[in-house]
Amino acid sequence: MAARTVKLAVIPGDGIGPEVVGEGLKVLDAVAAQHDLAFETTEYELGAQRWHRTGETLPESVEAELAQQEAIYLGAVGDPSVPSGVLERGLLLKLRFDFDHYVNLRPVRLYPGVSTPLAGVAPDDIDMLVVREGTEGPYAGAGGVLRKGTANEIATQDSVNTRVGVERLIRYAFAKAAERPRQKLTLVHKDNVLTFAGDLYQRVLKEVGAEYPQVSVDYCHVDAASMFFVNQPGRFDVVVTDNLFGDIITDIGAAITGGIGLAASGNINPDRTFPSMFEPVHGSAPDIAGQGKADPTATVLSAATMLEHLGVPEAARKIENAVAADLKTRGDEERSTSRIGDDLAARVAEQG
Amino acid sequence: MAARTVKLAVIPGDGIGPEVVGEGLKVLDAVAAQHDLAFETTEYELGAQRWHRTGETLPESVEAELAQQEAIYLGAVGDPSVPSGVLERGLLLKLRFDFDHYVNLRPVRLYPGVSTPLAGVAPDDIDMLVVREGTEGPYAGAGGVLRKGTANEIATQDSVNTRVGVERLIRYAFAKAAERPRQKLTLVHKDNVLTFAGDLYQRVLKEVGAEYPQVSVDYCHVDAASMFFVNQPGRFDVVVTDNLFGDIITDIGAAITGGIGLAASGNINPDRTFPSMFEPVHGSAPDIAGQGKADPTATVLSAATMLEHLGVPEAARKIENAVAADLKTRGDEERSTSRIGDDLAARVAEQG
Numbered sequence: 001m002a003a004r005t006v007k008l009a010v011i012p013g014d015g016i017g018p019e020v021v022g023e024g025l026k027v028l029d030a031v032a033a034q035h036d037l038a039f040e041t042t043e044y045e046l047g048a049q050r051w052h053r054t055g056e057t058l059p060e061s062v063e064a065e066l067a068q069q070e071a072i073y074l075g076a077v078g079d080p081s082v083p084s085g086v087l088e089r090g091l092l093l094k095l096r097f098d099f100d101h102y103v104n105l106r107p108v109r110l111y112p113g114v115s116t117p118l119a120g121v122a123p124d125d126i127d128m129l130v131v132r133e134g135t136e137g138p139y140a141g142a143g144g145v146l147r148k149g150t151a152n153e154i155a156t157q158d159s160v161n162t163r164v165g166v167e168r169l170i171r172y173a174f175a176k177a178a179e180r181p182r183q184k185l186t187l188v189h190k191d192n193v194l195t196f197a198g199d200l201y202q203r204v205l206k207e208v209g210a211e212y213p214q215v216s217v218d219y220c221h222v223d224a225a226s227m228f229f230v231n232q233p234g235r236f237d238v239v240v241t242d243n244l245f246g247d248i249i250t251d252i253g254a255a256i257t258g259g260i261g262l263a264a265s266g267n268i269n270p271d272r273t274f275p276s277m278f279e280p281v282h283g284s285a286p287d288i289a290g291q292g293k294a295d296p297t298a299t300v301l302s303a304a305t306m307l308e309h310l311g312v313p314e315a316a317r318k319i320e321n322a323v324a325a326d327l328k329t330r331g332d333e334e335r336s337t338s339r340i341g342d343d344l345a346a347r348v349a350e351q352g
Numbered sequence: 353m354a355a356r357t358v359k360l361a362v363i364p365g366d367g368i369g370p371e372v373v374g375e376g377l378k379v380l381d382a383v384a385a386q387h388d389l390a391f392e393t394t395e396y397e398l399g400a401q402r403w404h405r406t407g408e409t410l411p412e413s414v415e416a417e418l419a420q421q422e423a424i425y426l427g428a429v430g431d432p433s434v435p436s437g438v439l440e441r442g443l444l445l446k447l448r449f450d451f452d453h454y455v456n457l458r459p460v461r462l463y464p465g466v467s468t469p470l471a472g473v474a475p476d477d478i479d480m481l482v483v484r485e486g487t488e489g490p491y492a493g494a495g496g497v498l499r500k501g502t503a504n505e506i507a508t509q510d511s512v513n514t515r516v517g518v519e520r521l522i523r524y525a526f527a528k529a530a531e532r533p534r535q536k537l538t539l540v541h542k543d544n545v546l547t548f549a550g551d552l553y554q555r556v557l558k559e560v561g562a563e564y565p566q567v568s569v570d571y572c573h574v575d576a577a578s579m580f581f582v583n584q585p586g587r588f589d590v591v592v593t594d595n596l597f598g599d600i601i602t603d604i605g606a607a608i609t610g611g612i613g614l615a616a617s618g619n620i621n622p623d624r625t626f627p628s629m630f631e632p633v634h635g636s637a638p639d640i641a642g643q644g645k646a647d648p649t650a651t652v653l654s655a656a657t658m659l660e661h662l663g664v665p666e667a668a669r670k671i672e673n674a675v676a677a678d679l680k681t682r683g684d685e686e687r688s689t690s691r692i693g694d695d696l697a698a699r700v701a702e703q704g
């Protein structure tokens with residue numbers, strides 16, 4: 001029997017979700033065996049199918065069960081047959097908010113062997129960590145509509161930013177920056193236009209920064225940062241930013257490092273008051289679902305982020321090494337989803 | 353004497369602003385001579401210097417004078433010595449809002465000969481027109497701060513979107529799309545999270561779209577669009593989007609088409625109730641100010657957008673042709689700001 005058993009909730013979700021999660025679990029099992037770990041998984045049917053069948057996105061009883069788990073592993077949710085926003089606000093963002101996932105952690109790293117759309121960029125040039133806010137800002141859901149459907153209609157959308165929320169995020173980002181060789185932290189915001197929220201971020205950055213004299217601090221407007229991600233990605237180490245800006249720049253980050261097939265993320269509650277949730281950045285890609293065409297790498301890498309969070313960094317490194325080795329030797333040959341999963345599991349096993 | 357005299361307000365601004373505007377005016381004069389046009393310019397000192405000297409960003413009397421002009425030609429405003437937001441909100445955005453520049457028009461076009469950071473992209477692959485909202489959305493300036501400086505501080509930032517504002521923008525975008533060979537319009541928003549504002553944009557898109565059956569309509573979340581700008585820029589023709597998303601994606605657009613040294617923009621009031629304003633997308637670049645190092649091309653191209661708006665499209669085409677020819681033959685040789693201006697003016701003159 002394993003020394004430690006981790007209670008893991010699995011939400012395969014829609015589209016390619018079940019396929020990629022299946023491979024992620026395969027790799028997790030391979031690495032668990034080597035670290036005296038076991039995953040006790042419970043699968044939850046949540047997503048488009050459940051919504052169509054029952055009208056539910058996240059029943060209270062299910063959420064209560066999820067709250068008892070140690071971590072959540074999610075494939076992807078969403079389908080064009082569901083109105084935009086229903087599953088996002090009712091399931092994905094609800095979990096992020098209710099479980100206080102205030103750090104949305106997204107590594108942006110170009111692995112050797114991966115082709116980037118950028119000319120003349122080498123793998124060493126892109127290695128950043130985006131620390132995106134996950135529980136407030138423009139994602140708060142605040143706002144409303146007046147006189148809907150009339151010529152006088154007004155729709156508002158309010159970004160809510162709290163000192164508590166910004167400070168805990170920025171503290172986390174400084175701690176991460178301090179651990180990395182370059183020790184650089186860049187705040188991305190738009191403080192010349194969004195003056196209220198931007199000023200709060202700037203003041204907290206300065207205050208918390210005083211506790212980290214070894215970390216060099218930089219600031220970039222989101223428009224400039226988006227440009228620099230494309231033409232000077234090397235200038236970033238750790239990036240801290242709000243929920244919406246983080247959503248945008250991490251997709252640019254994915255684009256420059258080989259696409260969302262490789263981009264991992266962790267929705268993290270650093271205080272561990274609720275389980276954290278790990279998921280690829282990509283969506284459910286219904287167009288290729290069930291065909292064994294999806295690349296499970298992003299989901300596998302999200303499992304590495306999970307292992308890090310669970311306090312087993314050596315196991316996380318093994319998964320990253322396996323992925324790095326796999327990407328380095330990828331040729332033109334197309335492999336199926338499960339074949340990539342098998343290969344990654346084997347590469348993990350090799351590191352025995 | 354010229355048949356038509358255009359009253360043009362010139363705001364050289366800060367940093368490289370005066371240098372690039374000087375070259376823009378040089379090229380404008382060259383083209384005017386050929387089209388029986390004359391520009392009667394009035395220069396306005398607005399920007400960081402005036403603010404330092406007088407504490408004013410845009411005095412009422414100056415704004416009233418500007419309102420009487422036919423168009424405004426602006427270099428760049430801003431300096432690190434001025435607190436972030438002061439000139440943006442007090443001058444640039446104030447003009448855009450007060451003069452009802454509800455279309456912020458930004459062509460994103462890769463000219464032959466220009467190097468892009470994207471590998472394997474040919475000039476024909478990138479030719480889009482971004483129609484960005486300019487008078488509302490997250491730029492409204494609405495919001496506030498409660499309990500500033502305390503642990504309970506809250507900062508809000510409200511996006512205000514009106515039916516009137518969205519409809520006139522989308523109408524403009526459809527009209528532009530209908531004129532172009534590909535006749536494609538893509539709405540960029542984030543309707544799965546910003547559900548109130550996103551839904552308004554979607555409903556108006558559908559309604560106005562019914563009047564343009566020949567235009568094919570697409571929708572992209574801003575995060576996905578930001579990625580596609582990098583790895584599939586060819587999928588966009590005309591893009592319509594809100595103020596903040598437009599700010600971000602047009603900087604990505606600039607990055608993929610040779611940098612902000614080439615990106616032009618027009619802040620347009622299509623109803624002509626106030627003068628429109630033309631400016632490069634770049635800022636005042638104080639680090640290279642006064643050294644003759646700035647590329648005036650973006651400012652020159654903004655003059656082409658102005659001529660188009662003034663109803664002299666043949667003159668606009670001449671400037672674009674001059675720029676295209678210049679870019680095509682650029683070597684490694686560095687030319688000064690005024691040398692590039694001279695060369696462009698000469699190329700305009702050649703077209704006689």
Ligand SMILES: CC(C)[C@H](C(=O)O)[C@@H](O)C(=O)O
Binds near residue numbers: 092247544575
């Ligand atoms: C699906 C959507 C709600 C989500 C977001 O906007 O955060 C996604 O784009 C992401 O980045 O995880």
Ligand SMILES: CC(C)[C@H](C(=O)O)[C@@H](O)C(=O)O
Binds near residue numbers: 223444445599
């Ligand atoms: C300077 C700033 C206020 C402005 C904006 O955000 O619109 C600039 O970035 C632009 O794109 O013209």
